[in-house]
Amino acid sequence: METQINCVYLSLSAKGAGCKLRNTLLSNAEVKAKCSIQDLAVMCVDAYNALFKAQSLIKENSTDAFLWVSESANQFENLQETDNALQVIVRGIEFAIENTLFDKGYELFRYGRSMYEAGLLRNDTALTNPEIKHALVKSGESLIEKMREIREGSDVADMQAELKAAVLGGVQLKKAEKEEDEESKIVIVDGRSLYEKKAREYREGAETYANSGMTSNAITFACMAALSELMLGRPKEGLVYLTKFVSSSEKQHEFHEDACFQWTKIVFRALVERNEDDIQKANVMFFKIPWSFKDDREFARRVMDSVQRRLSS
DSSP states (O other): OOSOOOOTTEEEETTEEEETTTTEEOOHHHIIIIITSHHHHHHHHHHHHHHHHHHHHHHTTOTTHHHHHHHHHHHHHHTTOHHHHHHHHHHHHHHHHHTTOHHHHHHHHHHHHHHHHHHHHTTOGGGOOHHHHHHHHHHHHHHHHHHHHHOOSHHHHHHHHHHHHHHTTOTTOOOOSOOOOTTOOOOOOOHHHHHHHHHHHHHHHHHHHHHTTOHHHHHHHHHHHHHHHHHTTOHHHHHHHHHHHHHTOSOHHHHHHOHHHHHHHHHHHHHHHTOHHHHHHHHHHHTTSOOSOHHHHHHHHHHHHHHHHHHHO
8 A cells, every 4th residue: 555645534444444434444456546646535535525415415305416416426437436426326316206307317317328338338347237237227217107107298208219228228228319309408417428528629629719810719718628627537637738738829928817717727726725715716707707608608617616516515
């Protein structure tokens, strides 16, 4: 075991290594992999804090639980604990069914199915237990059955068709061919893949705007690309990318004076240093940024809200 321990929740005793946050003993392999690495230790704490918050809100029958379910699942996925992530998602689906919130249940099922498929493609060892797939399939079947009992109509029929295709698709939980209708009111949250897609799109957009001489838009897109890395649990990579992008620009002074760039630095600092004062400052600065596009503003707000939830948990 490494001598430098960074996670404040790790304890050592005659019984071995333990986690005070989870109140359980840990294997030496897990301690080496997570507890002794600062970035992973922080992510682990965030994942379990979000999980506890979700569980508490579910007991209170509060729909705020869904935010924490998604947050916890995303953090567990970043930790490569796909089994834990899927268990959280299944509990969220069950909670949605209990409250007849079918859109939320469907949203979470899509997220879990996508996560499971991605795990199979990379031969994720966390998915070796067949009970994980069975739990996800059962939650989808329960959602179908409850929807059949209570609601009818074209929107529900579309969701049922896709859920059936996914549930009955076998081990790989194949996706249905039908994509989400543009008119649909259902918002799909697909954690990791969403931010990976955003990171790629924003990087490409930043380069395009920079080459076109549209520095203001290039700054915004570069900042959003860096924040996408932050949400993927890679704050260092995000900062390295942003630093390199700024240094390669002939208009570095415009970057440093830009409101969005200043705000982005504060959001990063708030998370890395776990400083709640900084995130409060970011909340104030957010409304002073002259956003060119509504989508970028909403994406930035979502990231800021996520960071704030992690710090306040």
